[in-house]
Amino acid sequence: MINFLQEYLRIDTSFPQPRYDDVIALFVRQAQKDGFLYEIVSLGNDYSVLVITMPGSDQSLPSLVLSHHMDVVPIVDYTSWNHDPFGGIVNDGIIYGRGTQDMKGIGVAQYFALKKFLSEQGTLKRTVHLVLLPDEERGGFDGARRFVEHPYFKKMNIGYALDEGIPSGNSSFLHIKVSERKPIQASFISHGSMAHGSRINVKNAAHELVAFLRKLATFQDCQQLNTLGQPAGLLLSVNITSLQFGTIKEGAVALNVISDTATATVDIRVPPTMKLQDASDYLKKLVDRYPAISYKIEATVQERSYDPIFRNDFYQSLERAVQKHSLAVQPLHAEESSDLRFYLQKGIIGFGITPFTCKENLHGTNEFITIKDLEMGRDIFCTIIKDFCA
Numbered sequence: 001m002i003n004f005l006q007e008y009l010r011i012d013t014s015f016p017q018p019r020y021d022d023v024i025a026l027f028v029r030q031a032q033k034d035g036f037l038y039e040i041v042s043l044g045n046d047y048s049v050l051v052i053t054m055p056g057s058d059q060s061l062p063s064l065v066l067s068h069h070m071d072v073v074p075i076v077d078y079t080s081w082n083h084d085p086f087g088g089i090v091n092d093g094i095i096y097g098r099g100t101q102d103m104k105g106i107g108v109a110q111y112f113a114l115k116k117f118l119s120e121q122g123t124l125k126r127t128v129h130l131v132l133l134p135d136e137e138r139g140g141f142d143g144a145r146r147f148v149e150h151p152y153f154k155k156m157n158i159g160y161a162l163d164e165g166i167p168s169g170n171s172s173f174l175h176i177k178v179s180e181r182k183p184i185q186a187s188f189i190s191h192g193s194m195a196h197g198s199r200i201n202v203k204n205a206a207h208e209l210v211a212f213l214r215k216l217a218t219f220q221d222c223q224q225l226n227t228l229g230q231p232a233g234l235l236l237s238v239n240i241t242s243l244q245f246g247t248i249k250e251g252a253v254a255l256n257v258i259s260d261t262a263t264a265t266v267d268i269r270v271p272p273t274m275k276l277q278d279a280s281d282y283l284k285k286l287v288d289r290y291p292a293i294s295y296k297i298e299a300t301v302q303e304r305s306y307d308p309i310f311r312n313d314f315y316q317s318l319e320r321a322v323q324k325h326s327l328a329v330q331p332l333h334a335e336e337s338s339d340l341r342f343y344l345q346k347g348i349i350g351f352g353i354t355p356f357t358c359k360e361n362l363h364g365t366n367e368f369i370t371i372k373d374l375e376m377g378r379d380i381f382c383t384i385i386k387d388f389c390a
């Protein structure tokens with residue numbers, strides 16, 4: 001298992017040239033060796049999804065999917081890493097590399113859990129699929145979003161899905177992700193008149209935009225205070241992500257020109273307890289107070305149902321599996337979203353679990369997991385398969 005993860009880490013799957021085909025080849029070789037069924041599902045773009053299957057005896061039961069994404073985020077500064085991020089280095093019980101936590105380490109633990117189950121028990125009642133997805137880090141639009149619309153997805157009869165969470169950073173508990181916030185990414189453009197920078201009576205596009213953004217920033221300040229009393233994943237947030245006043249051409253900064261436009265982009269995250277429609281209505285009402293500003297929603301997601309009492313049979317099975325390994329469970333309301341949302345949109349019951357207790361370092365420098373975590377992760381997934389599918 002450790003060697004396999006090392007090999008996986010050595011395949012650079014960061015953009016712009018993620019080597020997905022090499023990952024699929026690696027898992028297919030292993031699946032053939034272990035006698036698992038598999039299917040390479042072409043998404044009709046340049047990407048494919050690999051599905052590895054262990055069929056259950058009762059085909060009427062909705063299947064369980066253990067899902068992971070193959071891509072990783074790029075390395076910004078190689079020199080700040082103590083080990084080659086794509087070297088698959090193991091040192092003193094620690095496995096270093098981009099993707100160890102997010103989420104190659106999880107995918108390997110899932111695979112070896114199924115392999116372990118096969119060698120120990122052998123037969124399933126409920127079918128288990130392992131799913132390897134491309135493109136999560138860019139939003140899943142060329143990966144999971146296409147996959148859930150594929151005819152093969154329907155054939156898989158999925159009832160339950162497990163995707164990523166975050167490491168707990170504490171040796172006494174694990175997180176189970178029970179909800180994610182829904183993004184609305186919007187751009188705002190303020191229209192004024194072009195004028196000389198010395199003028200007093202001018203309709204300044206930037207000033208109008210700044211006044212509007214000030215409202216958002218004040219709201220965000222309040223929400224930061226609110227995180228003292230409740231999980232951030234249950235709060236609405238607004239972050240200004242870019243600002244541009246006119247077009248300042250290279251080397252020609254016009255210090256004395258008032259531009260006729262000013263634009264900003266904003267990343268809004270809507271908690272599961274709030275409807276997307278209510279959030280956009282609120283946004284519209286706010287923008288309407290600034291007649292010079294128009295806006296466009298650039299990206300958002302479909303609405304999905306949220307059950308505040310998430311402790312269904314599947315959740316309880318996950319909880320039992322974690323507790324069996326002498327760890328407590330802390331439900332996690334995640335601030336960000338993952339591929340899980342595409343499964344949820346299809347009415348599938350899903351949660352996120354990263355079965356590692358190491359310090360959370362998603363997308364960070366010197367990302368690592370311990371060998372102990374990897375082995376425990378495999379055993380927890382194996383217990384879940386036994387408890388929920390055997």
Ligand SMILES: [Zn+2]
Pocket residue numbers: 069102103136164338
């Ligand atoms: Zn991830």
